[in-house]
Amino acid sequence: MNRLPLPTVTRLCNIYELLMKLESQSGSFISSSELALRLGIAAHSIRKDISFLGEAGNTGAGYSVERLKGLLRERFAFGEEKRTCVVGLGRIGSAILENSQFAAGEFKIVAGFDSSINRLETIKTDVDLFPAYQIAEIVKRLKINFAIIAVPPSSAQDIADRLIEGGIKGIVNFAPVVIRTNKDGVFVKNMDIAGELRILSALTSNRSV
Amino acid sequence: MNRLPLPTVTRLCNIYELLMKLESQSGSFISSSELALRLGIAAHSIRKDISFLGEAGNTGAGYSVERLKGLLRERFAFGEEKRTCVVGLGRIGSAILENSQFAAGEFKIVAGFDSSINRLETIKTDVDLFPAYQIAEIVKRLKINFAIIAVPPSSAQDIADRLIEGGIKGIVNFAPVVIRTNKDGVFVKNMDIAGELRILSALTSNRSV
Numbered sequence: 557m558n559r560l561p562l563p564t565v566t567r568l569c570n571i572y573e574l575l576m577k578l579e580s581q582s583g584s585f586i587s588s589s590e591l592a593l594r595l596g597i598a599a600h601s602i603r604k605d606i607s608f609l610g611e612a613g614n615t616g617a618g619y620s621v622e623r624l625k626g627l628l629r630e631r632f633a634f635g636e637e638k639r640t641c642v643v644g645l646g647r648i649g650s651a652i653l654e655n656s657q658f659a660a661g662e663f664k665i666v667a668g669f670d671s672s673i674n675r676l677e678t679i680k681t682d683v684d685l686f687p688a689y690q691i692a693e694i695v696k697r698l699k700i701n702f703a704i705i706a707v708p709p710s711s712a713q714d715i716a717d718r719l720i721e722g723g724i725k726g727i728v729n730f731a732p733v734v735i736r737t738n739k740d741g742v743f744v745k746n747m748d749i750a751g752e753l754r755i756l757s758a759l760t761s762n763r764s765v
Numbered sequence: 766m767n768r769l770p771l772p773t774v775t776r777l778c779n780i781y782e783l784l785m786k787l788e789s790q791s792g793s794f795i796s797s798s799e800l801a802l803r804l805g806i807a808a809h810s811i812r813k814d815i816s817f818l819g820e821a822g823n824t825g826a827g828y829s830v831e832r833l834k835g836l837l838r839e840r841f842a843f844g845e846e847k848r849t850c851v852v853g854l855g856r857i858g859s860a861i862l863e864n865s866q867f868a869a870g871e872f873k874i875v876a877g878f879d880s881s882i883n884r885l886e887t888i889k890t891d892v893d894l895f896p897a898y899q900i901a902e903i904v905k906r907l908k909i910n911f912a913i914i915a916v917p918p919s920s921a922q923d924i925a926d927r928l929i930e931g932g933i934k935g936i937v938n939f940a941p942v943v944i945r946t947n948k949d950g951v952f953v954k955n956m957d958i959a960g961e962l963r964i965l966s967a968l969t970s971n972r973s974v
Binding site for chain 1: 777782805840841842849856857859867870872911913936937943945950952954960962963964965966967969970971
């Protein structure tokens with residue numbers, strides 16, 4: 557099986573998310589053109605993406621929703637619990653810690669870290685909290701694979717390095733600085749709110765004149 | 766002047782952000798290879814992107830930092846204050862409302878909205894707060910161009926529609942649902958934390974075997 561390109565992986569994730577919402581109707585089928593319509597992606601892209609998964613069995617009625625979900629789960633380990641931590645428990649970090657989206661989903665937040673002991677003592681949460689100097693040790697011990705970083709920009713890269721040292725495979729970074737990793741098999745998604753607003757504003761000004 | 770493609774706009778935004786950080790040294794020059802190294806982008810892409818801006822005057826020493834910043838400001842209206850609002854003042858929304866990143870930057874948060882009057886009365890902030898039913902009216906009156914949405918997924922599209930009705934040009938959406946707009950000149954960036962984690966986890970499982 558070959559490694560898939562990022563746009564294909566992203567689209568297959570979107571397909572999986574859509575199929576999860578359709579869960580109630582079991583035994584049903586969905587066509588590539590219905591997937592295309594709902595996701596805003598060309599139907600031929602969807603057929604090609606799904607073909608990477610193996611024999612998805614497209615009949616006249618379309619793909620079996622159950623079979624397609626099963627293939628996606630198998631390929632990407634969807635549905636398995638992913639142990640996740642939050643580093644930096646300021647306003648954004650502690651909001652994420654308590655986000656109900658995570659309480660229900662497969663990304664279970666099992667630890668929070670902050671460099672301020674005072675902050676660790678005052679936050680009320682059911683999640684176990686630890687001082688930031690223990691990151692590598694706790695990540696390794698609790699077998700945490702994913703992390704959300706919400707620390708000041710000056711310490712974000714150092715925090716990422718320590719997370720990766722502990723064995724983290726994926727990082728979502730809210731610090732307004734680009735985190736880099738050269739380690740194979742470790743992926744970072746930088747989510748800079750002000751940076752995204754800047755791109756939106758540039759697109760707005762980017763008119764044909 | 767032609768409309769530029771999204772990857773070019775994104776890279777030019779990244780170049781601008783980098784140049785802002787270098788602001789202290791005036792009268793200085795920067796080469797495309799130095800930009801390339803710092804941004805992790807190929808130098809020929811950078812030269813091509815910058816060529817879209819007009820005569821950037823690349824000498825032996827590279828581009829004049831001041832001139833390049835000036836061209837980017839002119840093309841994309843960077844540096845001008847962008848009036849921004851936050852809709853949905855739960856934990857994430859109120860954290861963004863108070864984010865110091867915005868206090869200093871060009872995206873000035875001038876209004877917050879929530880459907881709960883009780884919540885509007887209890888939040889302590891210097892930002893003016895309004896009930897959600899006034900969105901279209903207030904956005905128009907205060908000439909707000911950008912919005913950050915942090916409402917539950919079920920109401921996100923409706924909120925976006927009302928923001929756009931008021932004249933919003935760009936939306937950053939934190940609700941875990943894809944917001945769509947068909948209006949020309951309106952751009953949406955969906956920032957779904959759990960969705961990004963899912964893509965990261967899929968990439969992690971996406972190994973050549």
